Amino acid sequence: MTLTPETTVAPSPDFTARVADVERSAYRARHFALNMGEVQGQGYVGQALGSADIFASVYRDQLRFRPEDPHWADRDRFLLSTGHYAIGHYAALAEAGIVPVTELDTYGSDDSRLPMSGMASYTPGMEISGGSLGHGLTVAVGMALGMRLQGSSARIFNFLSDGELDEGSTWEAAMGAHHHQLGNLTALVDMNALQADGATETVLGIEPAEEKWASFGWYTQRVDGNSAQALLAALDNIADRTGTTGEPSVILCDTKVGRGVPLLEQREKAHFMRIEEHEWQICRDQLTAGYDGKASV
Amino acid sequence: MSTTSEAPDTTTATKPKLRTSAMIASFADPGQKTAPAPFGHALVKAAETDPRIVGLTADLGKYTDMHIFAKAFPDRFFQMGMAEQLLLGAAAGMAETGLVPFASTYAVFAARRAYDFLCLDIAEPNLNVNVVGGLPGLTTGYGPSHQATEDIAIFRGMPNLTIIDPCDSVDIEQAVPQLAASPGPSYLRLLRGNVPTVLDEYDYTFELGKAKQLRPGTDVLFISSGLMTMRALQAAEQLASHHIDVAVVHSPTIKPFDTATVLGELAPDRLVITLENHTEVGGLFEAVAGVAVRHGSGRRIIPIALPDRFLDAGALPTLHERYGLSTSRIVQKVLSELA
Known part of the structure; x- marks a missing residue:
């Protein structure tokens, strides 16, 4: 089933406040990502900026967790399948109060708890060690089965990328989730149209992605993944269904690499984006100007 | 001189019976004492006292003796389909929630097809997932597609993984509860069907x-x-x-x-x-x-x-x-x- 989130009804004051809260969190997380990138002089900053609204929507608005007790047994799980997006995940974990903001400066350094590619054994709040792509959704299926078997109402969110739709294992998991009627499972796909060797459609075409997921028996929505409003509306649609249906859910999130920083948005798309030393402050200034400009409208 | 027929001889009575290959073949000697499906029965017995135990398979329940467990504990058995990457990834996810999965397939598929999932999702986080591989080494007459002649070589380099190569039904019956109780991951070379009983004599x-x-x-x-x-x-x-x-x-x-x-x-x-x-x-x-x-x-x-x-x-x-x-x-x- 494919649908676009309802936008004709005027949002409630409560919804407007939630959107603003997520937007502010995403804005702060983008600053964190730029700061981490500058310390390293490199990193997957483009992906972190592009996906910040997805992380913020889930961590700020949806996920049930205890910052002081990241291993709380009944928590909702957020699985980062794309290990290299760790920079964005750390920013979200800092926003969530799970990782201290002051620790972000250690990103990618020797002996840091925040390695370049996300690993569960290093970082509180990191549920799995991603990075070998196409694993996350298979593990998420097991977690969803395990939590349900043990009578928990916890939900499982798996963040993956459009490039991971190349992996056969992702589709094994997609079939398994439908077969086992895992209504407690939501996949969030960052459709940034970019993978290591170039544009996704030139590497291995994955469209029409909505039809693929829908035909695998998933409740499928495709939204502007840089719109907090669209993301929350989609997540609300899923939350409304949770417990009433066995269909797993997927949100295909169309995002822009480097989102929020025009200098990077306009730069030639690259999996590993180069940013010169003098550009980091320009990036921060552009990010702030864009957020302030939007906030003042 | 008698007339010879051009027609092929279709009588089989005079021909020696050929030995044929079979996928599932017993290596028990004729008349040897055996035990039926020792793995399946041992898993059921362990699961009776350990509620963490769950069973998974990749469309090979009947051929890895997992069907015994599935019948005894239908709510704790999970059929993952002919999808070995999902089998092992999902087993890891279930272990992350505190369960103790036993996941069965053929040894060739566990070792060759789903290695990355066993390595990164199970062994690296040191989860208590027990992978059970049927037809180890040369225990099937099918050729290299089913003969896991190098599974131990593949797995010995994997940190954290315990590797068990049991002799008989005694080994299997006694190993299963120990593997469930042991915290890290394991790979058990499964002997299935009517398995010889040898070590009870010692x-x-x-x-x-x-x-x-x-x-x-x-x-x-x-x-x-x-x-x-x-x-x-x-x-x-x-x-x-x-x-x-x-x-x-x-x-x-x-x-x-x-x-x-x-x-x-x-x-x-x-x-x-x-x-x-x-x-x-x-x-x-x-x-x-x-x-x-x-x-x-x-x-x-x-x-x-x-x-x-x-x-x-x-x-x-x-x-x-x-x-x-x-x-x-x-x-x-x-x-x-x-x-």
Whole structure:
């Protein structure tokens, strides 16, 4: 089933406040990502900026967790399948109060708890060690089965990328989730149209992605993944269904690499984006100007 | 001169019955004592007292004895379909929630097709997932598609993974609860169907991580694992009639390897032979050789193992004879070495 989130009804004051809260969190997380990138002089900053609204929507608005007790047994799980997006995940974990903001400066350094590619054994709040792509959704299926078997109402969110739709294992998991009627499972796909060797459609075409997921028996929505409003509306649609249906859910999130920083948005798309030393402050200034400009409208 | 017919002879009565290959073939000797589906029954028994235990399979429940568990605990059994990457990834996810999964498929698929998932999702986080691989080594007459002749070689390099190569139904029955109780991941080379019962005749219990001497002997030392321990014991009996005294040490745990026991056994001056249902590359032979060399007890060690090549299809007795795993070939090997 494919649908676009309802936008004709005027949002409630409560919804407007939630959107603003997520937007502010995403804005702060983008600053964190730029700061981490500058310390390293490199990193997957483009992906972190592009996906910040997805992380913020889930961590700020949806996920049930205890910052002081990241291993709380009944928590909702957020699985980062794309290990290299760790920079964005750390920013979200800092926003969530799970990782201290002051620790972000250690990103990618020797002996840091925040390695370049996300690993569960290093970082509180990191549920799995991603990075070998196409694993996350298979593990998420097991977690969803395990939590349900043990009578928990916890939900499982798996963040993956459009490039991971190349992996056969992702589709094994997609079939398994439908077969086992895992209504407690939501996949969030960052459709940034970019993978290591170039544009996704030139590497291995994955469209029409909505039809693929829908035909695998998933409740499928495709939204502007840089719109907090669209993301929350989609997540609300899923939350409304949770417990009433066995269909797993997927949100295909169309995002822009480097989102929020025009200098990077306009730069030639690259999996590993180069940013010169003098550009980091320009990036921060552009990010702030864009957020302030939007906030003042 | 009688008239000869051009028609082919369709009568079979006069033809010798051919030995044929079969995917599921028993290696039990005719009349040998066996136990049905020891893995399935052991898992059911363990699950009766350990509610964490769940079972998964990848469309091979009936062929890995997992169907016994599925029938006893339908709510704790999960059919993952012919999708081995999902099987092992999902098993990892279930273990992350506190369950103790046993996930079964054929050894070739666990080792070759889903290696990355076992490595990164199960072994790296050191989860208590127990992977159960059917048709280990040369236990099927189907060719290389089903013969997991190099599974131990593949898995020995994986940190955290315990590797078990059981001899018989006794080993399997005793290993299953120990694997469930042991915190890290394991790979169990499954013997399924009517599995020989051999070790009940000896003063033996399976202990995770331990090699055990089954019989003493002054002339020859056999160090063996898996079904080759059964053959080693048979060969030792036959060699006794040649006045050759053979010790048999069974090492069902391939990793972590019982260095202390094996070193102790290597000390006396005897002909040392390793026996394994696996390629001579990367398995028991190299584990024993590595221990010997590392500790300076360098000496000649002779492998009885499968050759480093893709094997033929055929009937198991034919193939075991061809590749030197049969009891008679073991006896011949010892006699020629001592000649």
